[in-house]
Amino acid sequence: xxxTNLAYxxxxxxxxxxxxxxxxxxxxxxFFSGSNDSQALKTLALQVHVPVASLVLILTIVRLVWWWKxxxxxxxxxxxxxxxxxxxxxxxxxxxxxxxxxLGSGITMSIISGLPFALFGDATLPIFDDLPPRTAHGLAxxxxxxxxLFHAVAALHHHFIVKDNTLKRMWFxxxxx
Ligand code: HEM
Numbered sequence: 478x479x480x481t482n483l484a485y486x487x488x489x490x491x492x493x494x495x496x497x498x499x500x501x502x503x504x505x506x507x508f509f510s511g512s513n514d515s516q517a518l519k520t521l522a523l524q525v526h527v528p529v530a531s532l533v534l535i536l537t538i539v540r541l542v543w544w545w546k547x548x549x550x551x552x553x554x555x556x557x558x559x560x561x562x563x564x565x566x567x568x569x570x571x572x573x574x575x576x577x578x579x580l581g582s583g584i585t586m587s588i589i590s591g592l593p594f595a596l597f598g599d600a601t602l603p604i605f606d607d608l609p610p611r612t613a614h615g616l617a618x619x620x621x622x623x624x625x626l627f628h629a630v631a632a633l634h635h636h637f638i639v640k641d642n643t644l645k646r647m648w649f650x651x652x653x654x
Contacts, residue, residue, distance in 0.1 A: 479547065479548050479549075480549060480550065483551055484551055484642075485550075485646055485647050487649070488547075488548065489548060490647060492536055495536060496536050496540070499529050499532055499536070500576075500621075502529050503529055503530055503533065503579075504622060506525045507526055507614075510522035510523050510526060520595065520596060527583075530579075537576060551646060554635075554641050554643060556643075557641075565631065568624060568628055568631070569628075571624050572621070575617050578613060579618060581610075582613040582617065586605060586611055590605060632647075
């Protein structure tokens, strides 16, 4: 379950890939709702968006506790210059920061607008456009897409160009030593 100096453990890998899938669903349902005028379709998208975001929140808390208390990250690979390993760490921190902004602004928006009563009760769907956290949410979402893309392209660069273990050690077939 735990990581070694060479590869991530099954707990870290499972949290990573489930979070990635759920965040992908959040981008889809979020932009679908944001760009739709139909109240029924917006409600449907947000009925998926909010529970999935709650799962991401729980997984993020579990992930932080896991790294803080129970596990250590594998050592950086020496296949690339040191500045690239430092840049990767910075990108990971930025991803966490954007995740916190998205979760924080989403929860704030939901509380001040009474969104749960519209999604799971019979209140009408609130208008989010004038709420300050809505602007932060939309901006953070666009930035997050750019950073996630950069993160994925960097992983593919390691795999196909540098041909090292960066991607393999985050996948389930990686050897543990
Ligand atoms: C990782 C976490 C999250 C991601 C990646 C995410 C993603 C998105 C995206 C991409 C949009 C569309 C932005 C736009 O059109 O400008 C959006 C809108 C929205 N999100 Fe999130 N979101 C997250 C968390 C949350 C949470 C925790 C809540 C509430 C509890 C929430 C509630 C909403 C609402 C109410 C909208 C506005 C929809 C509309 O304008 O029709 N989101 N989100």
